[in-house]
Amino acid sequence: MGHKADSSFFAFKKPWSRRKDTILAYYLEPYLAKVRRLGRPVLLVDGFAGPGKYGDGETGSPSIMCEKARSAMEVAGPTVEVWGIERDAALHRSLESNLSEFHFFKALSGAFDDYVARIRGKAKTHTTFVYVDPFSASAIDLNRLTQLAAPIAETKASVELLLNFNTPIFVRCALAALKRHVPPPVAGEEDVGESYEPGDSGDSPVDLDGLDQITGGNWWRDAMSERLSFGEKIDQVVAGIERQLRQRFAEMCWVGIKAKQEHPIPKYHMFFGSRHPDALELMNDAMVKARGASDFEVDMFASQEIDPLIIGLAARWLPRRELMLGVVRRAFCRCFWKDIRGRIEVLLxxxxxxxxxxxxxxNDETRVKQADGLRAV
Incomplete structure (x- = not known):
């Protein structure tokens, strides 16, 4: 499926779009520098590209991809192709026109699902990064998405996925499909101004089969238990999506991003999957760096607050790098990689x-552990 956004949606760049694009931009620069060492060409895919630029002149995600790709190639980086997939005919024409300066860019007409097999084939020879940010939750098919990672097992290929998922919308659609009470957005708890009710969009997935397709199974139904609060239902859905993606990606992390810091309900969740721990390090730092433009679900650690986690994970001998990765896996987007290393030095x-x-x-290979007599936290 494609998104239902028309040209009016892209008249000007919304704050939440700016937040997502900031994370994308911060990640792609070190990513392209890192994968240069693999010696393979690179494919960047924007699965729901839109027109590439907004009516107010601000760049969209495919433009950001192209700019980062061009910069990487200018400094002897890898050969990069960028694909922007857009279903809407008018938006596709704008996409072709707006990004015509980038000779390595292809504007592909059609739905993202139509290109999954082609991307999967390309990933066997190209280092591949796929960005999936649909306007509507109904555009996601988790089983199809996880197929993108098949080349990892088949050819040891490098495939990464950055997925944006509007979890509150999904939960409201799920409750409507189950004919249960759908709680309206509450001011002060979530973004009422950007809220959504089932039926607002023509392709809203309010039937059970459609919801099963989105999530890759019917596991989500248990998450709609009447015993759970709305926020707890969201937490259960996030955990389920993480489980589904973790079956294909060795490294899996996510973060909730709020419209306002005081909101207990995130507006959406961003999921990231990769085969390699280096990518987890890069995405963690990209997310932390982007916090200045976003309100995240988790708070930053003060330097000393991370110490109990480090000591607890070091209950046995671990190389320093493995210990640092353990911290990121347990506390993603809470502190920079260099700050974890710095705290380990202080604790030593x-x-x-x-x-x-x-x-x-x-160095990173040296093994460390907690001193005798200290208890794991």
């Missing part, structure tokens, strides 16, 4: 951690 100097070498300044 304080004697709360010990290194196998006996030194306080160590």
């Amino acid at each position: 100097k304080q004697g709360q951690l010990v290194s196998e070498s006996g030194k306080k300044r160590i």
Whole structure:
């Protein structure tokens, strides 16, 4: 399916679109520098590209991809192709026109689902990054999405996925399909101004089969238990999507992004999947860096607040890098990678951690563990 956004949606860039694009931009620059070492051409795909630029002149996600690709190739980076997929005929024409300056860009007409097999085939020879940010939740088919990762197992290919999922919309559609009470958005708890009710859009998935297709199964129905609050239902759906994606991606993380910091209900969740822990490191730092333009579901750690987690994970000997990855997996988007490394150094100097070498300044391969007598947290 495609999104139902028409040209009016792209008249000017909304705050939430700016937040998502900030994360995308912050990630792609170090990503392209990193994958250059693989020695393979790169494919960047925007599955729901829109016109590429907004009516107010601001760049859209396919434009950001093209700009980052051009910059990477100018400094002897990898050969990069960028595909922008757009179903709406008028938006597709605008996409072709707006990005015509980029010779490596292809504006593809049709629905994202129509190109999954083609992307999957391309991923066997290209390092591939796919951005999926549909206007409507009904455009997502999780089983189809996870097929993109098949080349990882088949050819050890590098395939990464960044998925935006409007979880509150999905939960309201699910409750409507089950003929249960659909709670209206509450001011002060979530973004009422950008809210959605089932039936607002022509392709809203209010039938059970459509919801099963979105989530790759019927597991979501248990998450709609009347015993759970609206926020708890959202948490259950997020956990279920993570489980589905983790079957294909060795590294899987997500973060909820709010319209306002005081809202307990995030506006949407961004899920990221990759085969490689290096990508987790890069995306964590991209998300933390983007916090200045966004309100996230989790708060930043003060430097000393991360210490109990580090000490707890170091209950056995671990290489420093593996310990740092453990922190990111447990507390994604809470602090920069360099700050985790810095706290490990402080804990070594304080004697709360010990290194196998006996030194306080160590490298990523040096094993560390908590000092004797300390308890894991």
